[in-house]
Amino acid sequence: MDQSTEHTVVCRGVSKVYRQDAVAVPALTDVALEIPKQDFVCLSGPSGSGKTTLLNLIGGLDRPTSGEISVDGRRIDLMDKGELAELRLRRIGFVFQAYNLIPVLSARENVEFVMQLQGVSAAERAARARAILKEVGLEGLEDRRPGELSGGQQQRVAVARAIVSEPSLVLADEPTANLDSKTAENLMQLLRHMNTEHSVTFVFSTHDKLVMDFSRRLITLRDGRIVDDVRRE
């Protein structure tokens, strides 16, 4: 059996080099990685180690300079812009550090956004959005806009939006960076719950020890290379 079909993410020899003027700046060098389905993985390392770059490459937001990346058995490094957009829409959810939500839409509309792009009917969208917002503890706040929600509540909306359309993979870049420790812990418990209940694979990039403590697998990067890969069952 092809290894890529057993894993949500497979990276082989992935390198990324940025160009700043005429200078080549390597961000990732020859990264090899396999993330099984329903894993809960944390990418850690100091600033500039390449964890956000790796997350962006896995999410199809950026392209590798060389190497292969597969998500759900499909080579995303060979996809065009339209195919990548379709992949992100159907199979990948994102939670960013900030600027996560669309400011002119309410919490419910933000959660419905992806489903609306997917062409899900209005009635089904509304039902699923209410259910997931209830699950993340935001019942009664559905019609508030992001500016009327706290940072933790906004991140919960982002999590709800990321998983409502049942993707196989959720990528979260520093999801707790702007949250206090109590809110951050609540958020991570929620993500673990989603991981377990919805069978979704989670990959985080973080500096936060709390996030690392919640992960089942901790991958450490330094200078664009994986220097440690520990499973913490």
Next chain:
Amino acid sequence: MRAFSLPLLLTLAWRNLWRHSGRTFAILFALALGVWSMVSIAALVRGSLEQQLTKAIENLTGHIQIHAPGYRDDPAIEHRMPPPGPALRAALARPEVTAWAGRVRVPAVVASERESAGVTLVGIEPARERGLSFIAKAVTAGRYLESADEPGLLLGRKLAERLETELGRRVVVMSQGVDNDIADRGFRVVGVFDTTPEATETNFVFVGRATAQRMLQLGDGISEIALMTPERNRLEPMLSELESVAPGLDVQPWTRLEPMLVLTETVTDTILIIWYTIVFVAMSFGLVNTLLMAVFERTREFGLFQALGMPPRHILGQVLMESLILLLVALAGGNLMAWATIAGLEGGIDLSAFAQGLEMVGVSPVIYPAFAVSDAAAANSLVFVLGLAASLYPAWRAARYVPVEAITRV
């Protein structure tokens, strides 16, 4: 390929427009003002042109004239023609002809006890001239002519002043008769007319047609037939009909009789197009600038849209939708303002205090706006189509962001 989620794009576009309501109101006002100026000024210009055309056509031109060959080059008595025969009369009796009259029209000299002046002597059938020319409506002192046998004469006010004569006094009219001898006759001034342009008051004297024919020994000969139709811009069928029933005569539409008016109409259309273009260019700068600002401010948001799987064409569609809403609201507002302006100026704008020379060239100092659907449609189409086209650039900028760069943009 997924279809556009139109309600989503509409919601996003509408709400994004009101994130900066001051800016949105400013651009809406600017766009509406542009549309208002296009439609209103077009109505004023069109109204002025329409008045010039109507005036020129009433000033004896009519919609179509029939002459003997050579009359237009040399309007002398030699180039007379017989009265209309049965076939031509039948054509002139058709419902497509709203009024017609035969005239005697020759060069002449009119003299009072003190002064004389060169004029055109016009012998008319008074009843037939109603609805055909200005004469009956222009008499402001005395009376209009009563019949073709009328022994009296109508004189323009300026000419009466020049001849130092007045209502009730006698003048002598001299012209060349059919036998090449001088024909003359004394007439009593029974009416004085006022009209524009001033040259019409000084260039024409009107008498009964039968009286003129007797004076010139013309028999029943005439110089011209003038006629009116319901629609001055659809003369081709009537011209063909008249040419077929009067093969030896010179049948001409007003467009060939008054080429300057046609030129004025063409120049007016060109000026309106130039005006539309200037206004639109100014408006489009505002529109594109507003949309570009909105796009730059929302760079991270567009990156987020792309990260969430929104295809670039949806992002393009979203910015175009914002432009579409702005344009539609501005067009509605601008047209409403223009309609109110045109309705409010129904009584005309009196420019006589600012442009005393206008009457000299046949332009009325009181301009009545004339709303033309074609002008309004041209202005609206131009703003709508080119406005959307101008919005393509900011929309394209928004759609071509690279997600990872857009999201990390500070």
